[in-house]
Amino acid sequence: MIARFRERFELRHDRARALKRQGTKIIGCFYGLAPKELVHAAGMVPVQLVEDRDARYEAKSGLLPFLCGMSKNLAGQIAANVLDYVDGVMVSTVCDTNRHMLDIWVHQRAFPNQWLVRAPAKDDEGAINYFTNELRRLAGELGAVSGTPVTDDGLRKSIALFNENRALLRRFYDARPTAGLSAEDAVYVFASALTSPVEEHNALMRELLASLPPGAPGSDPKLMLSALNIPMAVDVIRMAEKYGATVVTDDFTHNARYGSTAVPADGDPFRALARGYLRTVPAPGLYSFEDRAARIRDAMERAGARGLIYLIQLYCDAYALEYAILKERFDRWKLPHLRLEAEATPSSIEQLNVRVQSFVESLV
Ligand code: SF4
Known part of the structure; x- marks a missing residue:
């Protein structure tokens, strides 16, 4: 069972390319505030951009050595054409480095489409109003790329699917300390959620929770x-x-x-x-x-x-x-x-x- 989670993470590039061959567009998300529900509601598959263990990527990145490994690794993956299946990238700001990686990618024309998610650091009414409008703007642009407009009903269904994934992961973390599962295996359970279609990951999670070894x-x-x-x-x-x-x-x-x-x-x-x-x-x-x-x-x-x-x-x-x-x-x-x-x-x-x-x- 765990091998299936691990395989989905380790073969993420091949699986994404297979989806693309079937006509599905893939959107790369850089960090957690990229709203994957919007990408899903626009009929595309969101995948988290994650670091890979390959020293060649950092050498290829062309970035200054004192930048973090995450940014150098991603820049190297792009230079090595590993992310050739990505139709667009959505960057939500966490730090100056990840914010300016987007500028570099725009300059390099690294992806056909790119979006900056401007998430406020507050959650008062003004911030919620601002971010709601920002999400509507993003939804319009994502729908224009995919050809599937984001509707209220479509977005509600996407939110429900991602909420189900969150609930399944919470149940997994509750069960994990007394389940007979190695810590390394547990990493792949959540890591595969970052790189797999949410429907597929939900189905796998339900199977896993029904069969967790004591x-x-x-x-x-x-x-x-x-x-x-x-x-x-x-x-x-x-x-x-x-x-x-x-x-x-x-x-x-x-x-x-x-x-x-x-x-x-x-x-x-x-x-x-x-x-x-x-x-x-x-x-x-x-x-x-x-x-x-x-x-x-x-x-x-x-x-x-x-x-x-x-x-x-x-x-x-x-x-x-x-x-x-x-x-x-x-x-x-x-x-x-x-x-x-x-x-x-x-x-x-x-x-x-x-x-x-x-x-x-x-x-x-
Ligand atoms: S500096 Fe920014 S992009 Fe780099 S690892 Fe830290 S949070 Fe991520």
Whole structure:
């Protein structure tokens, strides 16, 4: 069963190209505030742009070396023509780097279409009104590309499908700490949600939840992993396991986005979508730090995790800043945590071994 999730993630480019050959347009989304429901309601498939483990991409990126690995990796994927199936890209601002990646892609004509999602950092009435109009503008432009106008009813159906996906992922995270599933396998359950049609992922999730193998909680130190880069996270999971710990739950920007808050289902669907996104997607600076810290603490309690590993990429100011603010709360709560910062390369990851080992030993 897990192999099917993993295959959907690892073969994401081939699967997207197959959809495209059948006439489906594919829209790349860069970070969590890109409203995938709108893309779906316009009859296209949204896929998250995620980093790939291949050192050649960073060499091909043409970007300055002190930019984050995520931006260099994506730029390298584009230069290597890996994303040749993408009909358009939708960028929602998280940091200066991802915002200006869009400018570079526009300049390079990297994709046939591109959109900037201007999401306010507030959720008062003025912000909701502004973002509702912004979503209507985007819907009109997406419909013009696909030839399928976004209607109120169509958008309601798309919201319901993505809400179902969020609910299934929440059930999965509730069940995971006592299910007999490895932490690495669990990563692919949510990662495949980022790159698969939502209907397909919902069907797989229902099957998985009906057949989750039971497991017995062990006595080894239990951890939560917070991360952004999926291949780096898998490396750290393996490292923690090598020193005798178990990663019982995780917190990626992406799955926190999908599995946390449902979009309201009532009233004007564009307004509901605006309310469902603003201040609910845990992007640094656009989400309450107090709430983010509390959610991590609560998720750890629910999963029985005693320690947190907070993994960030070198040169990522957005998450480094978020960590600095969260750390004040973690220290106040005496929540054991380890901040790791590395490049997504085997040699950089290798250097984390000693720190992971001593953190795990401190929890025994
Ligand atoms: S959030 Fe961090 S990793 Fe992502 S684009 Fe910005 S600097 Fe890079």
